[in-house]
Amino acid sequence: MLNVPSPAFPAPGSQQRAASGGRSKVPLKQGRSLMDWIRLTKSGKDLTGLKGRLIEVTEEELIKHNKKDDCWVCIRGLVYNVSPYMEYHPGGEDELMRAAGSDGTDLFDQVHRWVNYESMLKECLVGRMAVKPVVLAKENHEKKPLNGILLKSKVPDLPVKEISPSYDWFQTESLVTIVIYTKQKDMDSESVIVDYQDGCFRAEIVVNDYSYLLHTELSHEIQEDITARVTEKTGKVEIILKKKNNVSWKYLGHPLESHNSFTAHREKGAEIVKPYTPVLESLHSDLREPLHPHNKYIYVIIKIYHTGLFTPHFDCLQIGDYVSLSNPEGNFKKSQLQDLEELFLLAAGTGFTPMVKILNYALANITNLRKVKLMFFNKTEEDILWRNQLEQLADKERRFEVEFILSEPTCEWIGKQGRISLPLLSKFVKRSLENSRVLICICGPAPFTEQGIRLLKDLNFSQEEVHSFTA
Numbered sequence: 001m002l003n004v005p006s007p008a009f010p011a012p013g014s015q016q017r018a019a020s021g022g023r024s025k026v027p028l029k030q031g032r033s034l035m036d037w038i039r040l041t042k043s044g045k046d047l048t049g050l051k052g053r054l055i056e057v058t059e060e061e062l063i064k065h066n067k068k069d070d071c072w073v074c075i076r077g078l079v080y081n082v083s084p085y086m087e088y089h090p091g092g093e094d095e096l097m098r099a100a101g102s103d104g105t106d107l108f109d110q111v112h113r114w115v116n117y118e119s120m121l122k123e124c125l126v127g128r129m130a131v132k133p134v135v136l137a138k139e140n141h142e143k144k145p146l147n148g149i150l151l152k153s154k155v156p157d158l159p160v161k162e163i164s165p166s167y168d169w170f171q172t173e174s175l176v177t178i179v180i181y182t183k184q185k186d187m188d189s190e191s192v193i194v195d196y197q198d199g200c201f202r203a204e205i206v207v208n209d210y211s212y213l214l215h216t217e218l219s220h221e222i223q224e225d226i227t228a229r230v231t232e233k234t235g236k237v238e239i240i241l242k243k244k245n246n247v248s249w250k251y252l253g254h255p256l257e258s259h260n261s262f263t264a265h266r267e268k269g270a271e272i273v274k275p276y277t278p279v280l281e282s283l284h285s286d287l288r289e290p291l292h293p294h295n296k297y298i299y300v301i302i303k304i305y306h307t308g309l310f311t312p313h314f315d316c317l318q319i320g321d322y323v324s325l326s327n328p329e330g331n332f333k334k335s336q337l338q339d340l341e342e343l344f345l346l347a348a349g350t351g352f353t354p355m356v357k358i359l360n361y362a363l364a365n366i367t368n369l370r371k372v373k374l375m376f377f378n379k380t381e382e383d384i385l386w387r388n389q390l391e392q393l394a395d396k397e398r399r400f401e402v403e404f405i406l407s408e409p410t411c412e413w414i415g416k417q418g419r420i421s422l423p424l425l426s427k428f429v430k431r432s433l434e435n436s437r438v439l440i441c442i443c444g445p446a447p448f449t450e451q452g453i454r455l456l457k458d459l460n461f462s463q464e465e466v467h468s469f470t471a
C-alpha cells in the first residue's frame with residue numbers, strides 16, 4: 001500500500017511477496033517521488049492536523065475520517081492520517097482509499113507487509129486506537145477485538161512506540177505548560193533535561209534505557225527561567241515556560257528533528273567515557289535539598305589521577321571550555337529507601353559520591369529512619385572527602401554516625417585502619433533490632449565492592465538488603 005518493490009525484490013515465492021503477480025504502479029505527479037515525501041516529512045509541516053498531539057482514537061472516530069482529504073487508516077493499532085501521503089503513494093490514491101476510515105492491517109499485510117510504514121508515516125501518526133474492555137461472551141468465547149487493537153495483557157509485546165510517553169500543552173495569559181505523561185513510577189527531576197536557546201526548546205525525559213525528546217522551535221519567545229515539576233507517583237512531568245509577551249499562542253512551535261520521539265540510548269562508540277555521580281553542593285546543615293537556581297547546576301567530585309588517561313585532561317580545562325555529558329544512568333531507586341529503619345553506607349575513595357544524595361535524602365525524608373552509618377575507607381587522612389562536613393553532620397544529627405578507616409595511615413592516626421574485612425563489618429553493620437528493615441549501599445573500587453558483597457552475604461544479609469554501585 002505504501003511503496004512498491006522492484007520486480008526482483010522480494011524474490012518470487014518469498015513470504016514478503018504476498019500478492020501474486022505484483023501490483024501496478026500509477027504514474028505520480030511531478031514532485032511526488034519518495035524523496036519528495038521524505039523531504040516533506042522532514043520539513044516540520046504539521047501533517048496530522050493535530051499540531052504534534054497524539055490522541056486515542058475510538059472506532060466511531062476512525063470511521064468518520066474516510067474521505068480523500070481527511071483519511072485516517074489504522075495499522076496494528078496505530079492510526080495514521082494518510083491524506084498528505086495520497087499523491088505520493090505509488091499504488092495510487094484509490095488503493096489507499098480502500099482502507100479509509102478503517103483497519104487496514106490485513107490489506108497492508110497482503111500487499112507489502114515488509115514495508116517500514118512506521119518510519120514512512122511517522123509524521124502522519126494521529127495516535128493509537130482506544131483499547132476497548134474485552135467482554136467475555138458466553139461459553140468462554142472471547143470477543144475478538146478489532147484487528148490491530150491489542151489487549152492490555154499484551155502490552156509487554158507492544159512496539160516501543162506503544163509504551164512511549166505522550167505530551168500535551170495548555171496556556172494561561174502568562175504561562176505555557178507542557179505536560180508529558182511518561183506513565184513511569186519513580187521518575188525524578190534528574191531524569192528531566194530542559195534547554196532553551198535561540199528560540200529552540202528541547203526537553204529530554206529519560207525513561208529507563210529510552211529517551212523521550214520534545215524538540216521544537218517555539219512559536220513565541222519565552223523567558224529564560226523554566227521550571228520542571230515531576231509527580232513521582234504517576235510519572236507526570238510538567239514544564240512551565242514563562243511567556244515573554246502576554247499573547248495567546250495558536251500552536252506550540254515547529255517540530256525539529258526527532259521531536260516527539262522515543263528512542264533507545266545509542267551504544268557508546270569508541271569515544272572515551274567515564275561515569276561520575278552527581279553530588280550536592282554540600283551536606284547542607286538543615287538537611288534539606290539545596291535549591292539550585294533554576295536547576296541549572298550539576299555538582300560532581302572528580303579525582304585527578306595524574307598518571308591516568310582521562311582525568312589529566314579535566315585538570316587542564318579552563319572556565320568556558322566545554323565537556324559533553326550523557327544522560328544519567330544507574331539503577332538506584334528512591335523507593336528502595338521507603339520505610340527503611342537503618343541505612344548503612346560503605347564507601348571507599350570516590351565511591352563516597354553516590355552516598356551524598358542518599359544520605360541527604362534519607363535523613364530529610366524517611367520518617368521511620370532510626371540510624372544512618374557511614375563507613376568510609378581511604379588510604380590517607382588527606383584522601384577523606386568532605387571530612388569536616390561529615391563530622392559536623394555527625395555532631396548535629398543524632399541518627400548519623402561516621403567512621404573513617406585508613407589503609408595507609410601515618411603513625412599519628414588514632415582511628416581504625418585496614419581494609420574491608422569480616423571483623424570490621426560484623427561490628428559495624430548490625431541490626432539494632434532483630435527485624436529492622438535495613439539497606440546497605442556499597443561503592444568503591446570494583447574489588448572492594450565485590451569483596452564487600454561477599455562479606456555481607458556471609459553476614460546473612462539478603463540480596464534485596466544490599467545495593468552495590470558499579471561503574
Ligand code: NAP
Pocket residue numbers: 276277303348349350351352353354377378379383405406407408419420443444445446447448451469470471
Ligand atoms: P582509592 O583511593 O584507590 O581506594 C580507596 C580505599 O579502597 C583505600 O582504602 C583502598 O585500600 C581500598 N581498596 C582499594 N582496592 C581494594 C581492594 N581490592 N580490596 C579492599 N580495599 C580496597 O580509591 P579511588 O581511587 O578513590 O577509587 C574509587 C573507585 O570507586 C573508582 O574505581 C571509581 O570508579 C569507583 N566509583 C564508582 C562509582 C559508581 O557509582 N559506581 C562512583 C564513584 C566511584 P588500599 O590502599 O589498600 O588499596
